[in-house]
Amino acid sequence: MTLLFPSAFSRVADVVKESPAEPVLCFDPSRVRENVDTFLAGFPGAVSWAIKSNPHPEVVRAVAMAGINAFDVSSRGEIEQLRYQHPWAKLYFNHPIKSPEDIAYAYAAAGVRDFAVDHPGEIEKVHESLKKAGADKIADVTLMVRFRDPSYRGNVNYDFGSKFGAAPDLAAEMLRDCERRGFSLGLSFNPGSQERDPNVYARLMRLARKVAARAGEGVPQRIAKLSVGGGFPCRYPNGGEPALQRYFEAVSDASDFGDCLVYCEPGRSIVADSVSVVAKIMLVKPESGLLYLNDGFYGSFMESKFVDFSPPVRAYTPRGAEIKADSEGAALYTIMGPTCDSIDQLPKQVRLPKILKTGDYLEFGMMGAYSNATATQFNGFARARLALVDSIAPWGSASYAQ
Numbered sequence: 032m033t034l035l036f037p038s039a040f041s042r043v044a045d046v047v048k049e050s051p052a053e054p055v056l057c058f059d060p061s062r063v064r065e066n067v068d069t070f071l072a073g074f075p076g077a078v079s080w081a082i083k084s085n086p087h088p089e090v091v092r093a094v095a096m097a098g099i100n101a102f103d104v105s106s107r108g109e110i111e112q113l114r115y116q117h118p119w120a121k122l123y124f125n126h127p128i129k130s131p132e133d134i135a136y137a138y139a140a141a142g143v144r145d146f147a148v149d150h151p152g153e154i155e156k157v158h159e160s161l162k163k164a165g166a167d168k169i170a171d172v173t174l175m176v177r178f179r180d181p182s183y184r185g186n187v188n189y190d191f192g193s194k195f196g197a198a199p200d201l202a203a204e205m206l207r208d209c210e211r212r213g214f215s216l217g218l219s220f221n222p223g224s225q226e227r228d229p230n231v232y233a234r235l236m237r238l239a240r241k242v243a244a245r246a247g248e249g250v251p252q253r254i255a256k257l258s259v260g261g262g263f264p265c266r267y268p269n270g271g272e273p274a275l276q277r278y279f280e281a282v283s284d285a286s287d288f289g290d291c292l293v294y295c296e297p298g299r300s301i302v303a304d305s306v307s308v309v310a311k312i313m314l315v316k317p318e319s320g321l322l323y324l325n326d327g328f329y330g331s332f333m334e335s336k337f338v339d340f341s342p343p344v345r346a347y348t349p350r351g352a353e354i355k356a357d358s359e360g361a362a363l364y365t366i367m368g369p370t371c372d373s374i375d376q377l378p379k380q381v382r383l384p385k386i387l388k389t390g391d392y393l394e395f396g397m398m399g400a401y402s403n404a405t406a407t408q409f410n411g412f413a414r415a416r417l418a419l420v421d422s423i424a425p426w427g428s429a430s431y432a433q
């Protein structure tokens with residue numbers, strides 16, 4: 032059948048009952064509301080959201096409706112989308128390397144006044160682009176100097192420090208340069224993604240203070256903004272990720288920045304648990320344990336290769352009845368995506384009922400971040416589309432990729 036998107040359903044099982052021929056992102060906006068509430072109530076500072084984690088217009092709408100009015104953006108495309116959907120939102124252009132055209136557009140057409148920089152060359156580029164765009168009040172613009180801790184290699188998931196961030200001495204020099212040019216001063220860092228250690232934030236905040244002190248007398252008092260980045264984890268139902276409150280406490284304990292605005296840029300932790308991907312089984316090869324789906328690495332699962340990724344999984348008949356392992360038991364399956372490419376498979380196997388067959392469906396939970404955001408149409412396979420659901424069932428008896 033052909034679903035009209037976005038359709039609204041009560042449960043994920045009701046989406047399955049429609050026998051969708053293409054993969055579906057089942058989106059429960061109430062999860063976004065809960066996650067935004069947690070950040071707004073607990074984070075000791077301002078909260079923005081990294082739209083890159085899920086730019087689907089329904090998701091963006093839900094995040095804004097939940098009370099987020101500031102967004103971390105990386106490109107003109109994201110700025111245009113937000114100016115269209117939320118014309119008055121505050122935008123932080125936090126990509127450290129930007130094109131002169133995007134800088135000028137952001138400033139002159141979209142009212143952006145905060146830009147990340149991690150190299151003297153980028154300060155020069157931003158300054159020149161702003162002058163060309165007719166900027167007269169440079170003091171209204173905050174340059175967020177992104178630094179890194181050279182002794183920290185990132186977590187198992189991502190090492191952002193290998194791509195971005197100035198070493199502390201260079202960051203201090205850059206703060207002086209920003210001040211000479213008349214910019215307002217900011218500092219930022221990004222610990223990685225799905226960061227499991229709350230203390231990393233406190234450590235990097237203390238380093239921020241040292242960087243500012245190294246830049247000169249009085250500079251710490253003149254830092255107007257400090258971004259502690261994203262990286263806050265989503266909590267897998269069977270995982271050991273610390274509660275977000277532990278991160279908020281760590282940030283609060285290290286907050287010693289006077290009038291400086293401290294803010295965060297979470298992406299994943301706001302949206303991950305709000306989406307289940309429903310995919311159809313195209314074929315099972317029981318003798319080899321290979322299970323072919325209509326979604327995979329080039330679709331909603333690109334991140335599975337790069338992060339420690341263990342989504343909960345459950346199976347359904349085409350009529351929407353959950354399939355549990357019966358007396359014949361369960362088998363370990365290798366999940367293959369639909370394209371002809373052999374890297375199109377999930378890195379971890381999943382234990383699922385032996386009785387699964389062609390035409391049944393799988394639901395993968397915790398799929399709201401970096402899924403549709405990075406999906407391609409490689410080989411001509413359609414990207415998953417979004418259906419609204421009132422709720423996603425608890426994951427009590429689910430299997431996990433292992």
Ligand SMILES: Cc1ncc(COP(=O)(O)O)c(C=O)c1O
Binds near residue numbers: 084125221224298400
């Ligand atoms: C500058 C910046 N801020 C925020 C984020 C969001 O990270 P996460 O989704 O891990 O919270 C990212 C992720 O790439 C980023 O590059």
